[in-house]
Amino acid sequence: MVEKAKIAIQRINNDDVKTAVFTALKMINADHLMTKEGMVILLKPNLLMAKPPERAVTTHPEIVRSVIQWLKQYNPSKIYVSDSSGGQKPGKTENAMKVSGILAVCEEEGAECIPFEKSEREIYKVPNPLEMKEFVSSNLIKEADLVINLPKIKTHNQCVLTCCIKNMFGTILRSNKAKTHAQFPRLERFTSALADIYSVSNPQLTIIDGYLCQEGQGPSGGDIVKLDLIIAGYDGVALDTTVCKIIGFDPKEIIYLEKAEQKRLGTTNLNNIEFLGEKIEDVYKKFKHPRIAPISMPLPKWLGNYVGNKIFKATVKFDSKKCKLCSTCWDNCPGNAISPPSELRKGNIPKWNKKSCFTCYCCVELCPHEAVNFKINYVKNALFSWPCASIILILALIIWFFMIF
Ligand code: SF4
Numbered sequence: 001m002v003e004k005a006k007i008a009i010q011r012i013n014n015d016d017v018k019t020a021v022f023t024a025l026k027m028i029n030a031d032h033l034m035t036k037e038g039m040v041i042l043l044k045p046n047l048l049m050a051k052p053p054e055r056a057v058t059t060h061p062e063i064v065r066s067v068i069q070w071l072k073q074y075n076p077s078k079i080y081v082s083d084s085s086g087g088q089k090p091g092k093t094e095n096a097m098k099v100s101g102i103l104a105v106c107e108e109e110g111a112e113c114i115p116f117e118k119s120e121r122e123i124y125k126v127p128n129p130l131e132m133k134e135f136v137s138s139n140l141i142k143e144a145d146l147v148i149n150l151p152k153i154k155t156h157n158q159c160v161l162t163c164c165i166k167n168m169f170g171t172i173l174r175s176n177k178a179k180t181h182a183q184f185p186r187l188e189r190f191t192s193a194l195a196d197i198y199s200v201s202n203p204q205l206t207i208i209d210g211y212l213c214q215e216g217q218g219p220s221g222g223d224i225v226k227l228d229l230i231i232a233g234y235d236g237v238a239l240d241t242t243v244c245k246i247i248g249f250d251p252k253e254i255i256y257l258e259k260a261e262q263k264r265l266g267t268t269n270l271n272n273i274e275f276l277g278e279k280i281e282d283v284y285k286k287f288k289h290p291r292i293a294p295i296s297m298p299l300p301k302w303l304g305n306y307v308g309n310k311i312f313k314a315t316v317k318f319d320s321k322k323c324k325l326c327s328t329c330w331d332n333c334p335g336n337a338i339s340p341p342s343e344l345r346k347g348n349i350p351k352w353n354k355k356s357c358f359t360c361y362c363c364v365e366l367c368p369h370e371a372v373n374f375k376i377n378y379v380k381n382a383l384f385s386w387p388c389a390s391i392i393l394i395l396a397l398i399i400w401f402f403m404i405f
């Protein structure tokens, strides 16, 4: 008989994060992972960018604090808290650690807050790769006796959801993130790469921040939802599937889950999951979907790709009132599709090249001033697509034929 993946769903009552974290970990008997004294532990929160905790972009510092306090009961020798933020410029992760409140928590609790890019480098071979054969990351992944994933529940413009599997994209070093997007421009390949990246660290334990979440246009510009949940378990695929059920999304539209299951990293089958604590229906809260999502129509793959890349192709828009010409978008666009305006003057906006853009939405995600958005003009895209143009041409020829004869 297949052993079921244990998942604890625990409410955070009256903002008492610590009790919720400790209760959830007790429900899944997480203490069995603490096999000896002096263990080296790596915590991987979501530190996408420098935003304060109330903006719900980064893992909440009180969750990081509670996990550190839980670990300290077992006398580890070292607790590292690490991530690599988005954006090419040096100092981005340090700044995110500071502004998110996670650095202060680490200092108070005696953990070491260190950006992945500041640790030693290591080349990791991906087991049974779908797309990515190897990548460079921090040696801390290898050095740690225990890797604990601390993702946050947020909607995601490109991948629909970011939580357990997507959070480990942070193990790709800051300067290599854009390259990875450029290497796998299509969602099909990018999501395979996400499963590959996750498989390297394959965290032994995951504690999900479902305290303050983002819905709609996440992962940085979405609306904040106070979900008040801690969800803990060992199987990241089962945990992401559970999150989908809680927020009313279909796990089938999260392509990286299919890829991760294909790599045998976990299960999306609810029958193979043992739920502890709250029932999904009791904590259910429908989240607003991100405006764009990979289409999940029952079409042949080539046609689905065509429709997704042409008809659903978004136009990136810049808000001249919000844009501070900070250069983040053109410095980090993996497709080199954004360039600065001819004059760096207030009111001017960056230039965008539709042909080079492969709609990864890094610009939307990374803009610190929420000045980048996108629009999809389905009708215009359809009219300028070759099947539509061919139909119009054929119809015109038929009409012309009947008019002549
Ligand atoms: S759109 Fe955003 S990221 Fe780009 S230059 Fe303006 S403020 Fe910076």
Ligand code: SF4
Pocket (backbone or CB within 6 Å): 316, 332, 333, 334, 335, 336, 337, 338, 352, 356, 357, 358, 359, 360, 361, 362, 363, 364
């Ligand atoms: S313009 Fe934006 S969406 Fe397009 S490739 Fe660049 S970062 Fe990605």
